[in-house]
Amino acid sequence: MNIGNASELSGLPVKTIRYYEEIDLVKPARAENGYRFYSKDDVLYLNFLNRARKLGFSVSECRLLLSLYNDTERSSSEVKTLALQKVETIEAKILELTSMKNMLSKLAQSCHGDNRPDCPILDEIAGKATI
Amino acid sequence: MNIGNASELSGLPVKTIRYYEEIDLVKPARAENGYRFYSKDDVLYLNFLNRARKLGFSVSECRLLLSLYNDTERSSSEVKTLALQKVETIEAKILELTSMKNMLSKLAQSCHGDNRPDCPILDEIAGKATI
DNA sequence: ATAAAGCCTCCAGTAACTGGAAGGTCAAGC
DNA sequence: GCTTGACCTTCCAGTTACTGGAGGCTTTAT
Known part of the structure; x- marks a missing residue:
């Protein structure tokens, strides 16, 4: 075809x-x-x-x-090993993303999110810890 | 510097x-x-x-x-919006990775993982559902 | 004086496609 | 027989966010 x-x-x-x-x-x-x-x-x-x-x-x-x-x-063990290794790397990525998510959520929560310019998110990213 | x-x-x-x-x-x-x-x-x-x-x-x-x-x-709301959007996309990625992980774990569990060549992981990936 | 470290630019490569240009081929309809 | 449109071809460039290396200055330390 x-x-x-x-x-x-x-x-x-x-x-x-x-x-x-x-x-x-x-x-x-x-x-x-x-x-x-x-x-x-x-x-x-x-x-x-x-x-x-x-x-x-x-x-x-x-x-x-x-x-x-x-x-x-x-041997099927070869394939199984590959699969399990992949599971591990996926788990590691999930952990990393979860920690990123938690950080960002916390930052977003701390920001009033209105028309005023002061923004804890930017302050925190810039290293001026305010949380 | x-x-x-x-x-x-x-x-x-x-x-x-x-x-x-x-x-x-x-x-x-x-x-x-x-x-x-x-x-x-x-x-x-x-x-x-x-x-x-x-x-x-x-x-x-x-x-x-x-x-x-x-x-x-x-306005701080602009930044907050960005942060929350990013949280959402990260969450989506986590979900995707979690489903990949579950699939793979299940496949790996179903494989005896010894010297024999028959491997449910490969069979499943090839579309010959055996699980 | 010389060697090592640090700096410069430019080119190429990574992963895994994706989009587009320019052009050949095939099947259907008139 | 001709046209139109769909489908196929190749080749080139772009994407993301760097990273590595070659070849060649400049600065610093001994």
Whole structure:
């Protein structure tokens, strides 16, 4: 099938699919007219990539997952380790964001938020601690 | 003071400070030998930027905050609105990451993680739901 | 005098796409 | 047979916020 079709079936934008070819993730055959031709397996890979990306894996991690997927000799522990590492980094990001959120909420609460210019948020960011 | 000194006082890497000049965030004077010369105010601004970035504001939001900081006519509500919007986007990110984390944890739990090749994580990512 | 540290500019690279220009191809309708 | 529009191609540039490195001054310390 052509790239537009593959895009619909995989849920990935056409541009992204071309990009994945460029970086050697999914390399389709070519028709005589030069159009990319995607096999069912190609579409499966594109779907795989779409899901893995949504799970938070980077493109290079996806590359690894894809090679593991195609490696019938793989050990499942390898994949599990990757997944658990990713869980950890996600947890770390959540903690960081939570602390940012708490800071900002506290700052926002301390600001009266009216037409007057004095603003504890800016004061605090500037280092003139007022809270 | 020179850029190295400004870097120490603000906590920003030298490269970053040069970058902030390039994008017209903090433009220092120049000494006769061509070296950047940072005033106390400049360092205050760099500190401000460092903190605002750590709070999750983008560089362009920082630009706005900095102009508000220097605008004695500002209304504090403007700043408060920005802060609350940022809290919302951070919350959204946290939710997204949490759902990613839950998915991945569930997948990892379902995988025996030994030397055998069969792996529910890969199967699930590929769309062959087995959970 | 010389070596190390610090400064300068400019160029390139990162992650993962996204947008747009210029142009070839294909299917449908008249 | 011709046109129109959708779809495809390549290539180039832009996004975010830096970061690294090369090549080359200037300053400081020994």
